[in-house]
Amino acid sequence: MSTATGPGPTPTPVGRTVIVVPTYDEAANLAWIVQRLHRAHPDVDVLVVDDGSPDGTGRIADDLAAADGRVNVLHRTGKAGLGAAYLAGFRWALDRGYDVVGEMDADGSHAPEQLDRLRSALADADLVIGSRYVRGGAVHNWPLYRQALSRGGNAYVRLLLGLPVHDATAGYRLFRSSALERIDLEAVRSVGYVFQTDLAARAVRAGLRVREVPIDFVERQRGESKMNGSVATESLRMITRWGVAERRAQLRRAFGRPGTAAPAVPHDRSAVGRR
Template sequence: MVEPPGPVLVVVPTYDERENLGPAVARLHAALPDADVLVVDDASPDGTGELADALAAADERVRVLHRSGKDGLGAAYLDGFRHALTGEHQVVVEMDADGSHAPEDLPALLAALTDADVVLGSRYVPGGRVVNWPWHRELLSRGGNLYSRLALGVPLRDITGGYRVYRRTVLEQLHLDSVASQGYCFQVDMAWRALQAGFRVSEVPITFTERERGASKMSGGIVAEALWRVTCWGLSHRLGRDIPQRPAGPVTEGAAHG
């Protein structure tokens, strides 16, 4: 395996994922024993945060960031990124807790950093696939990616995917405080910003497997937000008014436990 360019932190946002978190972390450490994990829990009523604390107490590679309530995927990741930038980690990974992102694919994503700054785990490049998804979910996903690709004029096949790897320098240079997107629109936003800032973004095939336990957080509102924002970004780009890119300000450490 190609060694990553420095310590790796895997950010795992959670809301009611008590059944899935333990197996996901165990599989991750089987695939990448040296990786640290930051669980970002949005005050899950099912006790996911308490389970995360127990995992952290038993394993120094696991840390927990407790948030006060459910504030959206994008906000959870941004808090996780800010926390990552207070430490020594040189690589930051986004990974779902529900088992849909196979930790066994992570070494290939990390190896791709040799020639990239951001690596997207892609369902829709050759070698990528989706398992056990209802046809309408896959159709919605493929349609959203096609629309984003055409509206923004980018070559990425899976810009909405949430399994991805960032070099630390990318998160340091993007203006994270100006990111307000949620849902999979957040993923489009971050990849779009990285491309605009001149970073190298590549895609690596992954196998995406529909969760076996728990309920999806996808909603019509998330899809509507994504379509609206992508349309606005595409129009702004054609008018020469892209999202401003400024160096991020000083990073302050969040309230982490574990």
């Protein structure tokens, strides 16, 4: 099952695809996940965006690239946040003319074998989100409190921002390059985990066709999660600020200022989370 926003025109072909994989200390996982991806989808390229991992992830990425022309590496000098890594990867992909640009975690929580679900849905969409929270989606190996936090956070996003998306925080996605250009990446300032919600909101408000398809999300088995309580708290704080700003704009329009446009997601440089 999938959910959708926006109109549904005649399906168009997918195209040349690259998956952006941000990394920080993923030496135990990177070669494994790239191998799985290429076994399932030999035609898909990979861009590893490494934020100067001290565990040697960048060197492993370079070795993979030297052995396989489908693998590319973008080295960054420091740990600047998940969203900043994706923005750098998106710009790289757009500069090289890719038709489709994807997101996938390096830790195996997103099954490369299920990428075909997203690719099929992109035939009549601009953005496809691999969702844990539509019918058929599932979360494996998370304790109940993590599931409650994630589900509650997504419900909060839908309520406060009015997004018709069940899993706005999901990180398994495919964008058409034309969609990324319409979103205006240069205007995006959220660089932490809240980046995922930010781009989902921008896509909906830009009138893009957004689809959700069910996936199985599996908690990492190797390495440590980059998500912690402070990152989650920062994300909720930013979403609250965005929601309050939007409600104020609605009130201004309702009381004598009908021409006031709804605000875009605010461009706040303080929205920096750590991966």
